[in-house]
Amino acid sequence: MIDKQKSIKEEETAILVGVIQEGQTEAQLTEYLDELSFLTETAGAKTIKRFQQKLSQPDSRTFVGKGKLEEIANYIKGRTVDLLIFDDELTGSQIKNIQEVVKIKTLDRSDLILDIFARRARTAQAKVQVELAQYQYILPRLRGMWSHLERQGAGIGSRGPGETEIETDRRIVKDKISLLRKRLKEIDKQSFTQRKERGEFIRVSLVGYTNVGKSTIMNILSKSDVFAENKLFATLDTTTRKLVYENTPFLLSDTVGFIRKLPHHLVESFKSTLDEVREADILIHVVDISHEQHEDQLGVVNKILQEIGVADKPVITVFNKMDLYAERNFDEWLQEDIKHQILQELNEKWHNITEGNSIFISAKEKQNIEQLRNFILARVREMYTIRYPYKEQLF
Numbered sequence: 001m002i003d004k005q006k007s008i009k010e011e012e013t014a015i016l017v018g019v020i021q022e023g024q025t026e027a028q029l030t031e032y033l034d035e036l037s038f039l040t041e042t043a044g045a046k047t048i049k050r051f052q053q054k055l056s057q058p059d060s061r062t063f064v065g066k067g068k069l070e071e072i073a074n075y076i077k078g079r080t081v082d083l084l085i086f087d088d089e090l091t092g093s094q095i096k097n098i099q100e101v102v103k104i105k106t107l108d109r110s111d112l113i114l115d116i117f118a119r120r121a122r123t124a125q126a127k128v129q130v131e132l133a134q135y136q137y138i139l140p141r142l143r144g145m146w147s148h149l150e151r152q153g154a155g156i157g158s159r160g161p162g163e164t165e166i167e168t169d170r171r172i173v174k175d176k177i178s179l180l181r182k183r184l185k186e187i188d189k190q191s192f193t194q195r196k197e198r199g200e201f202i203r204v205s206l207v208g209y210t211n212v213g214k215s216t217i218m219n220i221l222s223k224s225d226v227f228a229e230n231k232l233f234a235t236l237d238t239t240t241r242k243l244v245y246e247n248t249p250f251l252l253s254d255t256v257g258f259i260r261k262l263p264h265h266l267v268e269s270f271k272s273t274l275d276e277v278r279e280a281d282i283l284i285h286v287v288d289i290s291h292e293q294h295e296d297q298l299g300v301v302n303k304i305l306q307e308i309g310v311a312d313k314p315v316i317t318v319f320n321k322m323d324l325y326a327e328r329n330f331d332e333w334l335q336e337d338i339k340h341q342i343l344q345e346l347n348e349k350w351h352n353i354t355e356g357n358s359i360f361i362s363a364k365e366k367q368n369i370e371q372l373r374n375f376i377l378a379r380v381r382e383m384y385t386i387r388y389p390y391k392e393q394l395f
Contacts, residue, residue, distance in 0.1 A: 012045040012082035015072065017064060019088065020054040029087075031293050035260065036087045036109065038211075043116050045083060049075060062097050063090055073102045085112055089263075092141030110137060110263040117266065125187045132180040136265035139173050188275075201242070202250040202383045204376065205277050207305065208286035209297040210257025213320040216363040217286060218254040221373065238276045245377045248384070253280065258304050260296075267304070274308055281383050283315045284376070289346075289360065290324035314383070316375060317354045323362040 018033045037047045053068045062069050083105050090108040098106045121127040206214040222241040240253040253276045287298050305311050330339050350358045359375050361368040
């Protein structure tokens with residue numbers, strides 16, 4: 001992969017496009033475009049306009065209708081706009097057809113996510129995983145994308161393999177994919193050996209939607225210094241720490257965050273990173289309770305966990321950002337007993353849904369952290385007892 005930082009402009013401007021498809025509401029699309037705007041900001045660009053259209057099914061040539069595309073093109077004329085970003089995945093021919101009308105670089109959601117991953121990759125494993133996902137994304141779009149890539153220059157959506165002329169050949173791209181898969185297998189073997197060397201410790205993995213506070217919780221629980229910031233996909237590489245609570249040792253891992261419409265080829269490329277989740281004994285599912293769509297986000301994560309075959313593992317659901325929840329839902333005039341009643345009902349609701357395996361915290365304000373530690377310790381000890389039933393005293 002090329003040097004990511006050199007390909008980033010100061011700040012690009014972007015227009016976002018979303019389609020309300022069958023079974024969706026306008027409110028849902030607004031939420032989706034909010035997330036796309038956050039992704040755009042994470043990639044280093046600024047959203048200046050949004051367009052949306054209601055369609056029974058997307059146009060096979062230009063995704064949106066001809067009239068809507070002309071409306072977008074007319075808006076761009078006379079303005080400084082660098083990017084047109086669609087919330088759904090586009091084909092190579094759709095990208096080409098759209099660009100012929102709007103005359104600016106056009107990306108889809110997957111391209112944008114891959115760009116962010118390319119920028120955030122630090123270790124050799126993450127870099128290979130992202131590069132493999134980039135080539136897998138490009139391969140079916142070769143016919144439509146190469147002219148697009150030749151003239152797009154630097155900036156968002158241009159990081160990675162699409163910038164050298166030699167890779168316009170389909171065979172070369174396929175050979176590159178094969179080579180990257182081989183390299184990834186070698187790295188996976190090393191990672192497997194490292195995981196194997198961890199011995200018989202119970203393993204706990206933090207999972208959740210991106211930007212819910214997993215890394216912050218990791219830092220508090222392990223007293224370590226894991227990178228954390230208020231942007232999507234702050235963590236790409238799995239970080240594992242050995243913790244000891246009351247003479248009971250276990251391993252705690254922080255993993256890459258999930259997101260709606262996570263590109264399939266990206267999930268496939270990051271299988272080795274997700275092995276940490278597969279091999280975990282206990283999952284800590286972190287949820288941003290302050291987010292309006294936290295139940296949808298929780299559902300997205302559960303679906304991905306099901307897809308990678310770990311839905312049957314013991315789960316502790318941690319509802320984080322209670323401080324922000326209170327700030328957004330309680331005004332200064334609300335009586336304390338009403339607040340208490342609302343929080344109690346919220347607690348009871350999720351206590352019943354998770355069968356008692358949930359806890360509400362604020363990692364930022366360090367609220368209920370000691371209770372969380374005790375919760376984890378109890379589950380870890382239970383797991384040791386299940387795994388080693390004939391040992392009277394484990395630790």
